[in-house]
Amino acid sequence: MSDSSDAPDASDGGSGDESWQTRADRALGRLVDASAAERILISFAALGLSVVVGAVIVLVSGWVATCDSPFFAMAGVGSFCYDPIAVYRVMLVGAAWPPYNFAITLKETTLLLFTGLSVAVAFRAGMFNIGTQGQLLLGALGTALSVLWVAPFVPAGVVGGVLLIAVGLLVGGLVGGLWGALPGALKAYADANEVITTIMLNFVATGIAFTLVSEVFKDPESQTVQTRAIPSFAQLQAVFFDSTVFSMFALVGALALVGGVYWMLNGTSFGFDLRTSGVQPEAAEYGGVDSKQMMVSSMAVSGALAGFGGAVYVLMVASRWQTGIPSLGFDGITVSILAGNNPLGVVPAALLFGALKTGSLAIEFQLAVPKQLVGVLRGLIILFIAMPEFFRMVGARFSFGDDQQTVATDGGEATATAGETADGAATPADEPTDGTTGGNEGGDER
Amino acid sequence: MSYAEPTRKQRWLAGAAVLIVAALLAVELFFPESPVSEIVRIVDANYVRSVLRLAVPIAFAALGGIFAEKSGVINIGLEGLLIISAFTSIAVAGTISGGNPTQLELWVGFFAAVLTSVLFALLFAVVCIEFKADQIIAGLAVWLIALGLAPFASKVIWGQVNSPPVATLNNFNLGFIEMNPPVVMMLLSVPAAWWALNRTAFGRWIEASGENPKALDTVGVDVRKVRYSGVLLSGFFSGLGGAGLALGRVGQFIGGGATMVNGRGWIGITAYLFGNYNPIGAFGASFLFASLDALQIRLQQLGYSIPSELIGIIPYVTVIVVLAFVGRTRIPDAAGDHYESGEE
Numbered sequence: 152m153s154d155s156s157d158a159p160d161a162s163d164g165g166s167g168d169e170s171w172q173t174r175a176d177r178a179l180g181r182l183v184d185a186s187a188a189e190r191i192l193i194s195f196a197a198l199g200l201s202v203v204v205g206a207v208i209v210l211v212s213g214w215v216a217t218c219d220s221p222f223f224a225m226a227g228v229g230s231f232c233y234d235p236i237a238v239y240r241v242m243l244v245g246a247a248w249p250p251y252n253f254a255i256t257l258k259e260t261t262l263l264l265f266t267g268l269s270v271a272v273a274f275r276a277g278m279f280n281i282g283t284q285g286q287l288l289l290g291a292l293g294t295a296l297s298v299l300w301v302a303p304f305v306p307a308g309v310v311g312g313v314l315l316i317a318v319g320l321l322v323g324g325l326v327g328g329l330w331g332a333l334p335g336a337l338k339a340y341a342d343a344n345e346v347i348t349t350i351m352l353n354f355v356a357t358g359i360a361f362t363l364v365s366e367v368f369k370d371p372e373s374q375t376v377q378t379r380a381i382p383s384f385a386q387l388q389a390v391f392f393d394s395t396v397f398s399m400f401a402l403v404g405a406l407a408l409v410g411g412v413y414w415m416l417n418g419t420s421f422g423f424d425l426r427t428s429g430v431q432p433e434a435a436e437y438g439g440v441d442s443k444q445m446m447v448s449s450m451a452v453s454g455a456l457a458g459f460g461g462a463v464y465v466l467m468v469a470s471r472w473q474t475g476i477p478s479l480g481f482d483g484i485t486v487s488i489l490a491g492n493n494p495l496g497v498v499p500a501a502l503l504f505g506a507l508k509t510g511s512l513a514i515e516f517q518l519a520v521p522k523q524l525v526g527v528l529r530g531l532i533i534l535f536i537a538m539p540e541f542f543r544m545v546g547a548r549f550s551f552g553d554d555q556q557t558v559a560t561d562g563g564e565a566t567a568t569a570g571e572t573a574d575g576a577a578t579p580a581d582e583p584t585d586g587t588t589g590g591n592e593g594g595d596e597r
Numbered sequence: 598m599s600y601a602e603p604t605r606k607q608r609w610l611a612g613a614a615v616l617i618v619a620a621l622l623a624v625e626l627f628f629p630e631s632p633v634s635e636i637v638r639i640v641d642a643n644y645v646r647s648v649l650r651l652a653v654p655i656a657f658a659a660l661g662g663i664f665a666e667k668s669g670v671i672n673i674g675l676e677g678l679l680i681i682s683a684f685t686s687i688a689v690a691g692t693i694s695g696g697n698p699t700q701l702e703l704w705v706g707f708f709a710a711v712l713t714s715v716l717f718a719l720l721f722a723v724v725c726i727e728f729k730a731d732q733i734i735a736g737l738a739v740w741l742i743a744l745g746l747a748p749f750a751s752k753v754i755w756g757q758v759n760s761p762p763v764a765t766l767n768n769f770n771l772g773f774i775e776m777n778p779p780v781v782m783m784l785l786s787v788p789a790a791w792w793a794l795n796r797t798a799f800g801r802w803i804e805a806s807g808e809n810p811k812a813l814d815t816v817g818v819d820v821r822k823v824r825y826s827g828v829l830l831s832g833f834f835s836g837l838g839g840a841g842l843a844l845g846r847v848g849q850f851i852g853g854g855a856t857m858v859n860g861r862g863w864i865g866i867t868a869y870l871f872g873n874y875n876p877i878g879a880f881g882a883s884f885l886f887a888s889l890d891a892l893q894i895r896l897q898q899l900g901y902s903i904p905s906e907l908i909g910i911i912p913y914v915t916v917i918v919v920l921a922f923v924g925r926t927r928i929p930d931a932a933g934d935h936y937e938s939g940e941e
Contacts, residue, residue, distance in 0.1 A: 208746075212753040279733065341921035344870075346673065346733065348920060350863050351913040354855075358910035366904055481741065488734070521752035526745020534738035538730035 189539070190491040196542045197535035198489070198503075205528050206235035209520065218519070233520050245513020246506035252513065254389075258397040258468060260505030264405040265460030266483025267490060267497040268412050269331075269453045274492040275416060276449030277429035282334060282349025283457040284480025285356030286327040290458025292360045293326030294319040294465045295472035296368060298381045307384050315385035316466055323462025324455040330356065331454015332447050339443035345450070353480070364472060377473035387467040401467045406498070408459070413494040415452075425449050457483070478526075482508075485529045488536050504529075610922060614885075644891060646777075650846050652880075652887035653779045654679055654858065657838025658865025659872070659879040660790050661831030667794070667874055668827025669807040669820075669931045670725055671732045674739025675835050676862025678714045682839030683858060684747040686710035687760045687850040698763050707766070707844050711836030717743075718832020722825050729935045740862075748852035758852035765848040779841025783880075786834065790876040803827055807929030810936040820936050835862070860913065867916045874929075882919075886912050 213221070213233030221230035222237065246256045266283050273280035298319045305311035334352060337343040361376060370379045387398035416422035428435035428445045436442055460479060465472060486504050490496030511522035535541070625637040658675040665672035690698040690706025698706065721739050724730045748758040755761065768775040794800040805813040806823040814820050839858065843850060851857035864886050872878025893908040 208749075212750065215750075216753045281737070337917065337921050343917065343920040347863060347867055347870075348917050350860070351867075351916050354860050354913040355910045355917075358906045358913075362904045362907040365906070481744075484737070485741075521749050523745055523749035523752060523758070527742060527749055528745070530738050530740075530742030530745055533741060534724065534730075534735060537734035537738055538724050538728040540730070541724075541728040544728070 187491070187493075193536060193539050193542055194489050194491060194496075194500075196545075197532055200535050201528050201531035202239065204531055205524065206239070208527060209233050209235040209238050209524065212520075233518060238514050238518060238520055238524075241514050241517050242507065242510030244510075245517070246510040252509050254391075254397040255512070256502075256505045256509040257402055258505070259508045260501045261397070261402045261405045261467070262460055262464060262479050263482055263486050263501035263504050264402075264409060264497060265456055265463060266479045267486030267501050268409060268494055269456035269460065269480075270483045270487035271490065271492045271494055271497055272412060272416070272425075272456060273450060273453035274487060275429050276425045276445060276453075277432065278335070278338070278446065278450055278453070279346045280331065280334075280349055280450065280453050280457075281346055281484065282331065282352045282356075282480070283453070283460075283483045284478060285349070285353035286330045286454040286457035287461040287464070287480050288353075288360055288476055289330050289356050290323040290327030290454075290461030291465045291469075291476060292363065292378075292461075292472045293458070294323035294462040295378045295381060297322035298385050298465075299368075299379060302382050302385065307382065309384070312384040312386075312388075315381070316387065319381075319385070319466055320459060320462045323465070324458045327458015327461060328451045328455035331457065332451035335447040335450025338450075339446040360472070361474060364474075368472075370471070375473065378471045380471045381465070383470075385466065386470055387463070396468050398467050401463050405463070408456070409494050409498055412456070416494060421448075482529060485533055488533055610919075644888075644895065646780075647894070648884060648888045648891045649780045649783070650777055651890045652883045653777075653783050653845060654838040654842040654861040655865045655868055655886055656783050656787065656880050656883035657834045657841065658862045659868040659883055660786055660876055661834030661838075662866055662869045663790070663794070663874050663876060663879060664803065664827045664834070665831035666827075666869075666932050667807045667929055668803045668824045669810060669929060669934065669936065670722070670824055670828050671736065671933050672718075672721065672739075672828060672831045673733060673736035673866060674717075674721055674743075675831065675865055676858060676860065677736075677740035677743030678717055678832055678835035679839040679842065679858045679862045679865075680740075680743040680747050680856050681717050682710040682714040682836040683843035683856070684710075684750065684839075684850050684852070685713040686840035686843045687763060688750065688754060690844065691760060691763055692754070694763075696761065696763075700764075700767055703764065703766055703844055707840045710840035710843075711833060714836030714839060715829055715832040718828050718835070719825075721832075722828035725828070726821055726824055726935075732933055744856065747850070747856060751850060751852045760850040760852075762849045763844075765846065766844050777845050779837065779845035782837055782841065786837070787876050787880045790834075794876065799826075804929075807932050810931050814936075814938050820938060824936075838865075864912060864916055867920060871919055886915065889915055 210231060210233070213231040214229055216232045218230075218232040221232050222234040224230035245252055247253050266287060269283045269286070270280055298315050301318050302311075302315060305314045330352065334343075334345045334348040337348050338345045364378055365376045368378050370377050387401050389395070389397060390399035414422075416426060424435060424438075424440045424445060427438065428440050428442050428449075432442055435445070457480065460483075461476075464476065464479070469476075482504055486497060486500045489503070490498075490500040507525050507528065511525040514520040514524070515522040621637045625634045628634060658679055661678070662672055662675055686706045686709070688706075689709040690703050693705060694702040717739065721735060724735050725732050751758045751760060766778045769778050769781055771781075794803065802813060802818050802823045803826075805818075806820050806827070810820045813823065838861075842858065842861070847857060849857075865883065868882035868886065869879040871882040872880070889912045893905070893911055896903060896908060897905050
């Protein structure tokens with residue numbers, strides 16, 4: 152027992168006064184470092200496992216629930232109300248058919264593209280932005296108020312609509328960006344942990360928005376807390392599906408933003424600095440990056456993306472600010488983690504989650520299975536992605552290489568010199584940390 | 598060592614708090630007609646009682662978080678554990694009684710909730726310790742799972758995300774004073790936790806497991822077991838907090854929005870960071886946050902036309918300000934790191 156000579160040196164050298172957030176950053180670094188191929192595999196495996204566990208939850212809840220016609224009953228065991236296979240089938244089919252449902256799926260996908268990108272950018276910069284929801288909420292309020300304020304000064308029609316949409320997007324992004332910059336600044340200059348502050352700021356944003364609307368900007372004709380509706384010519388118009396909730400313009404814009412963010416991260420020096428300060432803060436500092444400024448600006452960019460999401464929510468879906476904005480921000484966390492924090496990966500992840508959300512409406516409508524099931528799946532996916540080691544162990548068991556030696560995966564830190572990061576950043580896939588993978592997935596990359 | 602010693606900033610904050618209290622008392626003394634005096638007069642025995650009741654979920658979450666993080670596992674899933682236990686307590690008490698639970702059935706619900714919370718913590722521990730999951734992300738997952746699972750199960754059981762109301766636990770009659778049972782448990786748990794951490798071998802193991810697991814391993818103590826017990830204790834305390842919130846005060850599970858727990862687990866994390874991992878300090882911070890919450894409720898009752906939602910954000914703003922002021926607390930050296938014993 153005491154023969155611990157080859158125990159990995161879990162505590163890294165020298166930094167005895169390391170803070171909570173530094174550790175969180177390092178954990179993030181590990182997450183960002185895993186190779187692309189491995190991460191795709193892990194995402195799929197996590198997805199598959201969540202589906203399986205979700206099915207068990209459906210079975211058990213069907214056993215608890217009471218219903219007239221259970222799909223399966225056995226003496227001594229009881230009756231099961233919900234058939235997991237039917238649940239998943241309805242979920243998938245319901246996401247695409249009838250066409251109106253497909254429009255809802257695309258609507259959800261569009262919104263999740265914004266929040267997924269928002270979380271991904273922060274993640275890449277080494278920041279946990281749990282505050283996307285609050286940034287989106289205030290961005291939405293900014294959009295609704297600015298459009299309502301400017302509307303009387305522009306002509307009704309296409310020209311006015313384009314103007315109003317531009318104003319709305321601008322203000323939404325600005326408000327979201329400022330609200331996002333706040334936890335960034337708190338972390339940079341007051342050393343306040345951004346995981347906690349962003350969560351707290353969500354509650355604060357909800358309170359502020361509710362108060363502002365209920366006390367100042369309330370629609371006098373409405374019982375509920377909401378602003379007046381923006382003029383219909385300021386709403387993003389549907390092109391296909393004749394849908395009231397989905398606009399092709401918004402989806403195309405969101406996809407363009409995906410390209411833009413990808414280019415920003417991989418093609419600009421700002422993106423380079425952002426990524427290096429996320430993966431190897433010391434190296435970034437050495438290379439002349441002001442890490443404090445980087446914390447603020449990356450969170451501002453992240454918040455602005457969330458704010459755009461809020462703007463599109465108002466311009467496309469709700470046409471006003473109202474209480475009970477859906478938890479797009481929290482879903483964005485799942486989307487980003489599922490996408491491996493890669494902007495391009497956000498597209499399929501957002502589509503999948505958009506489909507799941509529409510499908511959840513279908514299962515509630517058709518099978519009476521509560522739509523909150525998607526919330527459970529969301530948590531499960533994150534949980535499983537958090538434990539790549541589990542899949543490595545399973546992988547090692549079922550494949551040739553059982554020589555998997557899982558030592559501390561943060562060994563890459565020691566090699567942080569400026570020169571190496573320049574290489575590493577060009578091809579993030581070949582970080583030294585992957586030498587430990589061993590098992591099946593590792594084969595792809597060497 | 599200077600581990601539990603207050604930092605300079607904390608002394609400064611404590612001094613400022615004392616000054617504010619003194620100033621308020623002076624106003625009360627010299628200007629009894631002013632609105633400030635009216636607010637000061639809120640503070641009476643009833644106010645303290647309601648503060649204690651409001652502090653229950655925060656303080657228990659904080660106590661749990663201390664054990665987990667001191668042993669080397671950062672558990673930011675405390676909010677989720679509170680949600681799970683609040684839900685389970687009402688669900689079990691309601692189900693076994695058919696809707697109108699007796700005191701005994703309420704207690705059964707209470708302990709079932711604590712057990713469920715411990716089981717969830719065990720899951721989190723397995724994921725973090727056996728499968729070396731990233732603790733922050735796994736903790737986030739625990740929160741999100743609870744945030745989805747509790748309303749989902751509510752709908753399965755009651756057809757809506759909120760449960761029907763049930764009775765709450767009767768007060769303990771301690772002869773000279775009647776007290777809310779979860780409050781009594783909290784007032785006992787705080788010194789007990791302090792004693793366990795500072796005066797027992799187990800406390801030393803917890804401390805070593807978070808500071809220098811290798812040394813603990815070398816003297817023949819199983820680091821894994823110590824960390825498991827730290828995390829399980831966080832589940833135990835969170836269970837008491839969530840069930841205490843649901844059965845001790847509210848008498849219902851509310852699953853809409855951020856659920857009835859509404860961020861108290863997160864405030865609990867801030868409370869122990871503020872209290873520098875000392876149970877008594879953490880309790881003090883929980884008391885502070887709860888007193889703001891209680892003040893907010895009283896101000897509404899007094900009919901001040903400040904919108905309730907705006908006053909409702911005061912605790913959260915305070916948390917942010919406190920975090921910004923106290924900022925860096927010194928966390929256990931090996932917290933967040935995986936440890937593998939030499940023997941494999």
